[in-house]
Amino acid sequence: MISKTLMAASTRPIILAILSRGKDYGYSIIQKVKNISGGGIEWSDGMLYPVLQRMEMDRLITSEWIAVDGGRPRHYYHITDLGRQALETELSGWQKILQAMIHFSQPLLADE
Amino acid sequence: MISKTLMAASTRPIILAILSRGKDYGYSIIQKVKNISGGGIEWSDGMLYPVLQRMEMDRLITSEWIAVDGGRPRHYYHITDLGRQALETELSGWQKILQAMIHFSQPLLADE
DNA sequence: TTGCATACATAGATTACGAAGGTAACTTCG
């Protein structure tokens, strides 16, 4: 199980990473995350849409409505330059944290 | 810079990882995190002590006061079995998230 | 026509962080 805080920390970077590969819409994003993680990560729509809205407010992504043949229109999201920057910053932050977590998860050595 | 959410997600597991190597007290934990990260992660005491209290309430750690020669007593924290379990659970969660983040950070391949 | 999957949206309760402010003991140095 993934803790609430880890969930919270990872949603934005994962969304940014997905959108860095091309535009996408809510339901599809949820499916991708589910599939890639082998079901390990399951997002609810009620959680995702507010996140997308906040990310748009923060200018990390933009959106457009696209009509669909025989279906309701989809709200597609695109990553912005600011979003790409944010993704890079995020990833470097994760790297710092990981480094520390990996370090401290090692057994204690004599020199410390 | 490390985002607020990432900070929130990582404090507990990092503390657990540190305590999994042996008992420790507040100030020392802050120094260790700072040193290991090369200054990249800086925790404040005002942030750490409440976290430690909550973790003790959740029975992930226990504490004891230990007298110090020529110094005020220190509040040492120990990891509990429940804490070790929580650490393992956390680490496996981080692994899932990382897998996804790494996957989506790869350029798009033909088969997707 | 019932049920399921797709698709999006919002309000409100909860939670956790982190800044600010406070206490207190010991050390060092002039």
Next chain:
DNA sequence: CGAAGTTACCTTCGTAATCTATGTATGCAA
């Protein structure tokens, strides 16, 4: 001695961000 600096701990509170619950709607298959 007295002042300044360091170590060490604690509490309160505003802010911010999240997730849950709930609602709306369409298309399709059985």
